[in-house]
Amino acid sequence: MSRPATAPAPITKRPNILFIVTDDMGAWAMGSAGHPDARTPHLDRLASEGTLLRQHFSASAVCSPSRACIFTSRHCLEVGIPDFLCQDPEVGLDPQVPSIASELKAAGYDTTLIGKWHLGHGKKFHPTRHGYNEFTGFLIGDDSGPLSSRDPVIEKDGRRSRVPGYTSDLLADYAIDFLRRDRASPFFLSLHFWAPHANQGVSTEDGDRTWHPLKSEDWDLFKDIDPQIPNPDYPKLDIPRVKRMTREYLASVHSVDRNIGRVLAQLEAQGILDDTLIxxxxxxGYNLGHHGIWHKGNGWWILTDNRGDRPNLYDESMRVPALVRFPEKVKAGQDITSPNSSLDWLPTLLDYAGVNPSFTPRGQSLRAPLSGADAGPLRTIFGQYRMWDWNQTGADMRSWRTQEWKLMVDLKETVPNEFYALHRDPCETTNLASSDDPAIRAAMRECKQALYAYMKQIGDTPVPVYN
Structure with missing residues (x-):
């Protein structure tokens, strides 16, 4: 039986906020999520001392659009970020769009971004025009070259230079330096890791993508394991390649976890750990063999006879890890299994800060369920991803996810429609889009009608005519 919904106690003291975002991390890649090979003791600590959101979904499936959704509580096409951003200086997130950082800065927070931005490069779209007082990291899409797990080019104090060291360690170093400062106001620190994104400009001996170079204390834990893979019986799955990638990926995740431990230790040493909303x-999300592909919404097949494109909005591309720790305000050891969205972070953080948004977010505050109250009515999750026209496939995808059903459509019809009965096929293995079963046809019709109605509501046009 669910508990009656109750309003959380009013905020009497504004918390510090540490907002940690990894890059391309599947919800499955943590010990607390049940993966037998993951080594994530510090993330598991956050789960045990706080709340784990098991059904948390990104509103898009690729870096830039998903970050725009998190940052603005708007859908990616609403803010003009359909796909990952390259070097076009005229494409980026409009600084006039309200964001987490701009709303918190206006409320008196000390705002800093350390790590990856990827919402436009150059002065026009710089993080400091979006509410951050300071930025140390990488814009992505500028002329700094490909990003790697070691010796990255980092912008600091407006100047870019190559910094020796492992990227995850360096970002944690900058975060620790920030935390050591004396300050009169609460802080909002965005710590955006590059890991576990596969490296750019680095490849294996046969030209494949890799997560190397990896620090020995991360790689040594995984180099000799025989990792579990999600569906070894998938036809023509390139199992050796999946296992090699999985070992490297989990080591990269460990580099994040290890450095989060360092940041938590710094908060603890300063006596502000429990005063900080984390x-x-x-x-x-991320696929590693799931559905026979690897990568995310702009995925590729990982088969012995096919390495081509496979655009998708599968749950593995959309479901992301989500942990929240804030003693006495967030229930410890709680698992929330009802669905929620990355659009919810802006209203949630502002709620904890006692700040009323200057606009109406698409998401909703999670403060009540995080405190242990009932999560309210079950929610439907909408996904949106439009590939750039120059892309080989050029898919324009939408998804509609209820508790029972999952619909995926490509408005350009370059990828077949997919329809899954999640209540009996949670891994999305059997596509029912061509089923003749009247009950399935009726359910698919209902999902399509609801999807198109929502698209019309948010101005996602042209809306297809259902037939």
């Missing part, structure tokens, strides 16, 4: 999440 959120851990990722921009989008």
């Amino acid at each position: 959120v851990f999440t990722s921009d989008n």
Whole structure:
């Protein structure tokens, strides 16, 4: 029986906020999520001392659009970020769009971003035009070259230079330096790791993507394991490649976890750990053999006879880890299994800060369920991802996810429609889009009608005509 919904106690003291975002981390890649090979003791600590959101979904499936959704509580096409951003200086997130950082800065927070931005490069779209007082990290899409797990080019104090060291360690170093400062106001620190994104400009001997170089204390834990993979019986799955990638990926996740431990230790040493609202999440999810593909919404087949494109909005591309720790305000050891969205972070953080948004967010505050109250009515999750026209496939995808059903459509019809009965097929293995079963046809019709009605509501046009 669910508990009656109750309003959380009023905020009497504004908390510090540490908002940690990883890059391309699947919800499955943590010990607390049940993966037998993951080594994530510090993330597992956050789960045991706080709340784990098991059904938390990104509103898009690729870096830039998913980050725009998190940052603004708007859908990616509403803010003009359909796909990952490259070097076009005229494409980026409009600084006039309200964001988490701009709302908290206006309320008196000390705002800093350390790590990955990827919402436009150059002065026009710089993080400091979006509410951050300071930025140390990488814009992505500028002329700094490909990003890697070691010796990255980092912008600090407006100047870019190559910094020796492992990228995850360096970002944690900058975060620790920030935390050591004396300050009169609460802080909002966005710590955006590059890991566990696969490296750019680095490849294996046969030209494949890799997560190397990896620090020995991360890689040594995984280099000799025989990792579990999600569906070894998938036809023509390139199992050796999946296992090699999985070992490297989990080591990269460990580099994040290890450095989060360092940041938590710094908060503890300063006596402010329990005064800090800590959120851990990722921009989008990740596939490693799931559905026969690897990567995210712009995935590729990982088969012995096919390495081509496979655009998708599968749950593995959309479901992301989500942990929240804030003693006495967030229930410890709680699992929330009802669905929620990355659009919810802006209203949630502002709620904890006692700040009323200057606009109406698409998401909703999670403060009540995080405190242990009933989560309210079950929610439907909408997904949106439009590939750039120059992309080989050029898919324009939408998804509609209820508790029972999952619909995926490509408005350009380059990818077949997919329809899954989640209540009996949670891994999305059997596509029912061509089923003749009247009950399934009726359910699919209802989902399509609801999807198109929502698209019309948010101005996502042109809305297809259902037939």
